[in-house]
Amino acid sequence: MQNQETRGNAAPIIAINNVAKTYQMGEVAVHALRGVTLQVARGEYVAIVGASGSGKSTLMNIIGLLDRPTSGSYQIRGQEVSQLSKSAQADIRNREIGFIFQRFNLLPRTSAQGQVELPLFYAGVTGAAARRRAVDALTRVGLAQRIDHRPDQLSGGQQQRVAIARALVTQPSLLLADEPTGALDSKTTTEILDLFDELHAQGLTLVVVTHEQSVAARAARVITISDGAVVSDLSTRTQSE
Amino acid sequence: MRMFRYFGLALGNIGVNKTRSLLTMLGIIIGVAAVLTTLGIAAGAANSITSEIESQGTNLLTVSPVASGQASTLTLADARVLANQADFPQLAGVAPTYNGNATFVRGATDTSGQVRGVTADFPQVSTVTLASGRFLSAEEGTNAARVVVLGADLASELFAREDPLGQEVRIGGDLFTVIGVLKESGGSPFFSDDTTAYVPLAVAQTRLFNAPRYRGELTVSSLSIKVVDGYPLASAEQDVEVALRLLHGLGADDDNDFSIFNQASLLDLAGNVSTTLSLLLGGIGAISLIVGGIGIMNIMLVTVTERTNEIGLRRALGAHDRDILVQFLAEALVLCLIGGLLGVGLSYGVAALLTALPGFSIAVAIDAASVLLALSVASASAIVFGLYPAIRATRLDPVEALRYE
Numbered sequence: 001m002q003n004q005e006t007r008g009n010a011a012p013i014i015a016i017n018n019v020a021k022t023y024q025m026g027e028v029a030v031h032a033l034r035g036v037t038l039q040v041a042r043g044e045y046v047a048i049v050g051a052s053g054s055g056k057s058t059l060m061n062i063i064g065l066l067d068r069p070t071s072g073s074y075q076i077r078g079q080e081v082s083q084l085s086k087s088a089q090a091d092i093r094n095r096e097i098g099f100i101f102q103r104f105n106l107l108p109r110t111s112a113q114g115q116v117e118l119p120l121f122y123a124g125v126t127g128a129a130a131r132r133r134a135v136d137a138l139t140r141v142g143l144a145q146r147i148d149h150r151p152d153q154l155s156g157g158q159q160q161r162v163a164i165a166r167a168l169v170t171q172p173s174l175l176l177a178d179e180p181t182g183a184l185d186s187k188t189t190t191e192i193l194d195l196f197d198e199l200h201a202q203g204l205t206l207v208v209v210t211h212e213q214s215v216a217a218r219a220a221r222v223i224t225i226s227d228g229a230v231v232s233d234l235s236t237r238t239q240s241e
Numbered sequence: 242m243r244m245f246r247y248f249g250l251a252l253g254n255i256g257v258n259k260t261r262s263l264l265t266m267l268g269i270i271i272g273v274a275a276v277l278t279t280l281g282i283a284a285g286a287a288n289s290i291t292s293e294i295e296s297q298g299t300n301l302l303t304v305s306p307v308a309s310g311q312a313s314t315l316t317l318a319d320a321r322v323l324a325n326q327a328d329f330p331q332l333a334g335v336a337p338t339y340n341g342n343a344t345f346v347r348g349a350t351d352t353s354g355q356v357r358g359v360t361a362d363f364p365q366v367s368t369v370t371l372a373s374g375r376f377l378s379a380e381e382g383t384n385a386a387r388v389v390v391l392g393a394d395l396a397s398e399l400f401a402r403e404d405p406l407g408q409e410v411r412i413g414g415d416l417f418t419v420i421g422v423l424k425e426s427g428g429s430p431f432f433s434d435d436t437t438a439y440v441p442l443a444v445a446q447t448r449l450f451n452a453p454r455y456r457g458e459l460t461v462s463s464l465s466i467k468v469v470d471g472y473p474l475a476s477a478e479q480d481v482e483v484a485l486r487l488l489h490g491l492g493a494d495d496d497n498d499f500s501i502f503n504q505a506s507l508l509d510l511a512g513n514v515s516t517t518l519s520l521l522l523g524g525i526g527a528i529s530l531i532v533g534g535i536g537i538m539n540i541m542l543v544t545v546t547e548r549t550n551e552i553g554l555r556r557a558l559g560a561h562d563r564d565i566l567v568q569f570l571a572e573a574l575v576l577c578l579i580g581g582l583l584g585v586g587l588s589y590g591v592a593a594l595l596t597a598l599p600g601f602s603i604a605v606a607i608d609a610a611s612v613l614l615a616l617s618v619a620s621a622s623a624i625v626f627g628l629y630p631a632i633r634a635t636r637l638d639p640v641e642a643l644r645y646e
Contacts, residue, residue, distance in 0.1 A: 094559020122559040
């Protein structure tokens with residue numbers, strides 16, 4: 001964590017340079033990404049939009065270190081990560097990236113606190129320290145009263161808040177959300193997006209992958225992907241620094 | 242400690258689907274119970290044989306003539322030499338016996354049994370105990386009195402519920418007065434003494450069986466020798482062997498014309514037999530444990546598939562290969578251990594049931610070592626068979642896994 005100040009301020013949170021991803025489907029090579037270059041600075045709120053099949057999911061998987069680019073470079077806070085070992089990538093995912101999924105991906109029959117402690121477990125934080133941090137994270141998303149509730153005792157919006165708390169608890173450099181409101185109704189969607197705004201205001205860096213314009217509209221910067229390439233990269237409002 | 246968390250996690254996951262977990266564990270439960278019950282029966286049988294042997298005394302030597310067709314060379318003279326306390330202080334007692342089979346008749350009842358001609362010292366070198374009356378006296382030995390001490394079964398067959406003491410029984414045409422009745426030797430199916438009757442040695446040798454002579458001395462069927470406490474049985478055996486070879490005039494190249502049998506070597510033999518038996522039965526049981534392990538592997542493969550999404554999530558949150566591997570191995574191990582413990586419980590139940598069963602004479606003895614062994618084998622089979630599903634779990638592509646419905 002001491003590196004965050006020294007290295008983090010100098011380099012962008014993520015720097016993707018000419019990244020391509022090609023899948024070999026039998027004889028046919030499918031180009032999911034064709035040379036994407038983009039940077040996300042600390043404190044930015046970026047939406048990545050695009051139609052289904054545009055390559056935005058592939059881009060998100062590469063940003064999340066769940067997939068490797070075929071070529072190109074990917075740096076997180078100045079460190080080249082695309083060629084790291086599986087194990088080193090797992091550590092970076094744990095430390096630097098907080099994932100938020102469309103379907104929440106909570107463990108069944110596990111309390112909210114247990115869900116949020118899960119990434120801490122893989123970070124080697126257990127016991128009272130893990131519990132304190134989990135409760136803090138749940139408080140931050142407004143679920144202080146729900147720490148003992150299991151997913152089946154929570155509404156969809158509350159479940160997504162638990163997932164957000166789980167993403168926040170390791171104090172990652174980046175929150176990476178994949179269609180975070182895809183499974184929510186419009187009222188809950190607004191609540192979650194308000195929470196994103198709040199977190200952004202607190203200085204967190206957010207990357208939201210979505211196909212919904214209303215969700216993308218909340219972001220300060222919208223990157224549009226089409227046919228595996230960035231077709232537009234617009235700042236919708238001035239970055240407040 | 243992180244390891245405990247995996248076991249806690251495993252317990253939680255197993256508790257979620259209790260019926261399935263129980264069915265999964267069934268192979269291990271039955272396997273462990275089978276191993277422990279069979280080993281317990283083997284150990285129980287060994288215990289009962291050992292205690293039989295021990296009840297005959299373990300500081301006893303029995304010298305018998307070599308049964309190779311030639312006439313017996315073991316005589317009363319040998320007995321007299323060995324019984325000399327000045328020469329053989331290490332021998333507490335030497336009792337020659339002469340055995341034969343005879344028919345016992347009392348009124349209309351008859352039965353057959355063994356007759357042993359013995360001296361008054363015989364009770365000292367054996368474990369016969371009287372139920373009533375007395376044993377043969379030295380005087381009756383000298384006088385060749387027609388008196389008999391009956392084994393328990395003989396007494397009950399000939400006299401039913403009457404008191405046999407003082408009554409007469411016909412053995413080989415002569416009338417004998419019953420002076421004592423022995424206690425049952427303890428339901429021993431292996432070394433029953435209960436159909437044996439004891440008469441004075443001279444009576445058996447001359448009156449009943451017409452024992453041959455060797456160098457002018459009456460031959461005997463055996464010499465029962467008791468070694469003094471604290472003197473090594475093996476040394477005593479050697480002393481007796483040397484003395485008898487000398488007495489029989491055997492040259493350095495001659496084989497012994499007698500054999501010495503000691504109870505301790507019989508104990509060793511029984512121990513070897515029961516070890517072999519345990520290995521055999523344990524081996525068969527181990528196969529059932531392996532089959533149980535395969536059952537666990539099947540269910541673990543299903544579990545990994547069902548929880549693909551969870552595995553993807555754990556990946557995204559920073560789980561290494563090792564974390565995923567250990568999680569599923571721990572689950573297989575916990576399944577096996579719970580199954581194993583249930584199997585241990587079941588085996589104790591079966592053991593109690595068998596032991597209580599009338600007509601089942603063996604007390605099933607399950608010892609801690611076999612429990613430990615069975616649980617270790619079950620755990621080893623969990624690790625071996627849990628490994629493949631666990632490795633499958635680590636091989637899942639996180640992107641695919643997260644998308645899996």
